[in-house]
Amino acid sequence: DVKVTQSSRYLVKRTGEKVFLECVQDMDHENMFWYRQDPGLGLRLIYFSYDVKMKEKGDIPEGYSVSREKKERFSLILESASTNQTSMYLCATGGPNINIQYFGAGTRLSVL
Amino acid sequence: GEDVEQSLFLSVREGDSSVINCTYTDSSSTYLYWYKQEPGAGLQLLTYIFSNMDMKQDQRLTVLLNKKDKHLSLRIADTQTGDSAIYFCAESNTGYSTLTFGKGTMLLVSP
Numbered sequence: 022d023v024k025v026t027q028s029s030r031y032l033v034k035r036t037g038e039k040v041f042l043e044c045v046q047d048m049d050h051e052n053m054f055w056y057r058q059d060p061g062l063g064l065r066l067i068y069f070s071y072d073v074k075m076k077e078k079g080d081i082p083e084g085y086s087v088s089r090e091k092k093e094r095f096s097l098i099l100e101s102a103s104t105n106q107t108s109m110y111l112c113a114t115g116g117p118n119i120n121i122q123y124f125g126a127g128t129r130l131s132v133l
Numbered sequence: 134g135e136d137v138e139q140s141l142f143l144s145v146r147e148g149d150s151s152v153i154n155c156t157y158t159d160s161s162s163t164y165l166y167w168y169k170q171e172p173g174a175g176l177q178l179l180t181y182i183f184s185n186m187d188m189k190q191d192q193r194l195t196v197l198l199n200k201k202d203k204h205l206s207l208r209i210a211d212t213q214t215g216d217s218a219i220y221f222c223a224e225s226n227t228g229y230s231t232l233t234f235g236k237g238t239m240l241l242v243s244p
Contacts, residue, residue, distance in 0.1 A: 025175070052230045061141075063236035064176075064221070071230055079231070111175055120164055120225040122232060124175030 023048045025125035027112050032130045040099040042128050044112030052115040053095035054122065055079075055087065057108040064111065070095055102132045137235035139222050144241045151209040153238045155222030158203065162224040165198060166232065167207045170219040179207070179220075209240075217242045 028043035046053065054069040056079075066079030068087040076087050084106060088096040099106055109129050113122040136158045145151045157165070163184050168176040182189045182196045182205075189196045195208040209216055222235040 054231070061236065064234045066231060069231060113176075115230055119181065120230060120232060121166070121178055121181065122176075124168075124177070126175045127173075 023050075023114065023123040025112060025114055025123050027110075027125040027128050029128050030126060032128055034099075034102050034130065034132050036103060036132055038099075038102050038132075040102045040130070040132075042097040042099075042110055042112075042130070044095045044097070044125055046093055046095075046114040046123075048114065048116070048123070049092065050114040050116045050123075051092075052122075053089065054113040054115070055085075055095065055097045056111045056113065057081070058111055058127070059108050067097065102130075104132050106130065107132045137222055137224055137233050139220075139235040139238045141236065142239050142241070144243065145212050147212060147214055147242055147244050149212055151207075151212045151216070151240055151242075153207045153209075153220050153222075153240065155205040155207075155235055156203055157205065157222070157224050157233075159224060159226065159233070160203065161226050162203075164225050165196075165205050166221075166223040166225075167194075167196065167205075168221040168223060168234075170221065170237070172218075176221060212240075212242050214242045214244060216240060 024047045055067045056064045070089045086098045112125040115122045166181040167179040193210045219237040221237045223232040
C-alpha cells in the first residue's frame with residue numbers, strides 16, 4: 022500500500038509566522054502535490070513537483086513556496102502566514118501511469 | 134481552462150441507490166476518476182475509467198461515461214450509512230501529471 026504521511030494533523034500558528042508543512046511518501050513516486058481544500062471551493066492545486074529540486078506552480082501559488090530536496094519528501098512553506106491561509110492542506114503523490122494520486126490524511130492549519 | 138462540475142449535495146435513504154453526476158469540459162480528457170473523502174481524512178481513490186470505455190463496474194459501484202455529452206456518473210447500489218462522505222470527480226490528460234477536481238458532492242445517507 023502507498024503511504025503518504027503528513028507530519029501534523031492539526032496546527033495552530035500566529036499571523037506572520039513561517040510555517041512548514043511536511044509530506045513524506047514511501048512509494049518512490051516521481052510526482053508530488055500540495056492542495057488546499059476549502060468549503061465550497063473544493064481542492065485547489067498550490068504547487069507540484071515532478072522530480073527532486075523541480076517545482077511547478079499550480080493554480081494558487083501566491084503566498085506559498087515548496088522544497089523538494091529528496092524524492093520522498095515535499096515541503097510546503099508559508100513564508101509569512103496570514104489568516105486567509107487557514108485551511109485544510111492535502112499532500113498527494115503520483116506514479117508514472119494513469120495519473121492516480123494518493124493522498125495523505127491532511128493538515129488542518131489555523132492561522133490566528 | 135478545464136472545468137469539472139458536480140452537484141454539491143445528495144441525500145438518500147439506506148438501501149437505496151445513489152447516483153452522483155459530474156460534467157467536464159475538456160474533450161481531450163483521458164482518464165476520469167472518482168475519489169471519496171470521509172470526514173477528517175484525505176481523498177481515497179474509488180475507481181477510474183479510461184475515456185474509451187462506456188461503463189465500469191466494481192462490486193456496488195458502477196461508473197457510466199457519456200463521452201459525447203462529457204458526462205460521468207457514479208452509481209452506488211444498496212447505499213449504506215458508511216457511504217456518507219464527499220465524492221470528488223476528477224479528470225486528467227495523457228502526458229500531464231495534474232488532475233482537475235470538481236468541488237465535490239456531499240452524500241448523506243440516512244437510516
